[in-house]
Amino acid sequence: MGVAAAALDYDAELMLRVKDGDSACFDLLLEKHRASVIHFVYRLVQEQAVAEELAQEVFLRVYRSRSSYEPTAKFTTWLFRIATHLALNWLRDEKHERGQDRLDDGSPDLPIRQVSDRRPSVEQEMVQRVKLEEIRRAVAALPEKQRAAVLMHKYEEMDYIQIARVLGCSESALKSLLFRAYETLRARLAHMGRI
Amino acid sequence: MTCPMVSHNSEMLVAYAAGELDMESVASLERHLADCPACRSVMADQTALWKALDAWEAPAVSTDFNRRLYRRIDTEARLSWWERLTRPFRPMPLRHALPLTASAALLLMAGFLLQHPAKIAPVEPRSPTVRADQVESTLEDLELLRQFGAVNSPESGHSDAM
Numbered sequence: 001m002g003v004a005a006a007a008l009d010y011d012a013e014l015m016l017r018v019k020d021g022d023s024a025c026f027d028l029l030l031e032k033h034r035a036s037v038i039h040f041v042y043r044l045v046q047e048q049a050v051a052e053e054l055a056q057e058v059f060l061r062v063y064r065s066r067s068s069y070e071p072t073a074k075f076t077t078w079l080f081r082i083a084t085h086l087a088l089n090w091l092r093d094e095k096h097e098r099g100q101d102r103l104d105d106g107s108p109d110l111p112i113r114q115v116s117d118r119r120p121s122v123e124q125e126m127v128q129r130v131k132l133e134e135i136r137r138a139v140a141a142l143p144e145k146q147r148a149a150v151l152m153h154k155y156e157e158m159d160y161i162q163i164a165r166v167l168g169c170s171e172s173a174l175k176s177l178l179f180r181a182y183e184t185l186r187a188r189l190a191h192m193g194r195i
Numbered sequence: 196m197t198c199p200m201v202s203h204n205s206e207m208l209v210a211y212a213a214g215e216l217d218m219e220s221v222a223s224l225e226r227h228l229a230d231c232p233a234c235r236s237v238m239a240d241q242t243a244l245w246k247a248l249d250a251w252e253a254p255a256v257s258t259d260f261n262r263r264l265y266r267r268i269d270t271e272a273r274l275s276w277w278e279r280l281t282r283p284f285r286p287m288p289l290r291h292a293l294p295l296t297a298s299a300a301l302l303l304m305a306g307f308l309l310q311h312p313a314k315i316a317p318v319e320p321r322s323p324t325v326r327a328d329q330v331e332s333t334l335e336d337l338e339l340l341r342q343f344g345a346v347n348s349p350e351s352g353h354s355d356a357m
Contacts, residue, residue: 034260039253048254056264063268132250139251153213154248175206180210186240189247 011075026066030059031077036156037083043151044087045094046140054090058083073165080156080166083145084148091144130194138188145169146181153178196223198231208234257296 011032017025037058042051061082139147145167152158152166164174199207210216211224228235257263271279 030261030264035256038256038260042253043251050255052257052260056267059264060267060271064271065221128250131247135247135251154245179206179209182241182244186237186244189244190240191246 009071009074012071015062015066015069015075016071018063019069026063029062029075033079037079039082040080040151040156041087043139043155044084044148045090046136048089051087052071055083057086074159074162077162077165080152080158084166088144088148096195099109134189134192138185140180141188142184146177146184149174149178150181150185196227198227199224199234205237208237208241211238272341 011029014025014029018029034055034089038051038055041054041058042048045051045054058079061081103136142150149163149167152163153160158166160171160174160178164171164180169177197204199205207216207220208225211221216224228238
């Protein structure tokens with residue numbers, strides 16, 4: 001995305017005002033993107049405390065870079081590139097340190113969406129929890145680039161061009177990467193019966 | 196339309212399940228799905244996967260997230276120039292820092308050697324000749340060791356105490 005196109009990006013305008021010393025605009029950017037960054041990082045690293053710590057680092061880096069900021073890309077592309085970089089680095093370090101053990105321990109911070117207003121039975125809750133755990137593991141087992149792509153596509157509703165820019169690949173490569181990722185997930189979760 | 200699975204356009208099925216296709220493409224794909232069991236199967240699984248992924252919600256963000264962040268920003272604002280300069284290296288894990296430090300030390304050493312080659316004393320080549328007094332001394336040492344071994348061996352007088 002060139003400078004002209006980026007000029008249409010409201011977030012980039014806010015960031016340029018942060019660059020000019022308007023810290024209130026940083027507050028606005030933080031409010032707007034805090035949840036999505038934390039949630040994205042959480043689904044990547046699957047630990048809430050770590051996700052918040054990494055998200056803090058993301059916004060800290062944004063703040064630090066304010067004086068040199070140039071809107072050469074969409075603001076969220078830049079933001080998610082930082083988030084992806086930090087989260088994947090953390091995962092590599094963690095994998096190196098402790099292997100994949102973490103995926104095997106029951107994570108206590110797994111909220112389950114209540115589909116209806118009615119309180120689900122204990123059995124329903126158990127089934128739902130097991131399914132969610134399966135999904136979580138299947139996503140965690142994807143190669144890191146596929147995992148990041150799926151999370152941005154599914155939960156952040158980012159378009160192909162933007163995800164490709166975050167991950168530094170072409171749009172066509174991203175499409176095929178995403179298809180392979182979903183194909184793997186379908187195969188891994190097939191035993192759940194129409195998932 | 197050509198089958199997406201055959202025409203290397205299988206991403207279309209993902210886009211359909213994600214609701215990303217325009218109306219025209221949806222209509223065209225749905226006509227194809229009616230006649231293609233392979234695509235129908237992939238589509239059913241992909242749609243089910245898409246719905247299943249909806250169930251995975253992230254926990255709520257801590258209420259003190261902003262406060263913690265602004266505190267870090269304030270702390271940063273008070274950092275000295277030296278702390279700012281060394282900041283990128285501080286959170287670095289030891290296993291990353293060690294090779295970097297070792298490489299930097301090697302580079303520094305190499306630079307020093309290139310700059311001051313005369314300061315390093317050349318190594319004296321060892322004489323290949325063996326002097327007679329060295330041989331005698333070694334033979335005496337071996338004899339001493341043999342005697343010492345004989346004294347300490349289990350076959351010596353100490354075995355009587357067992």
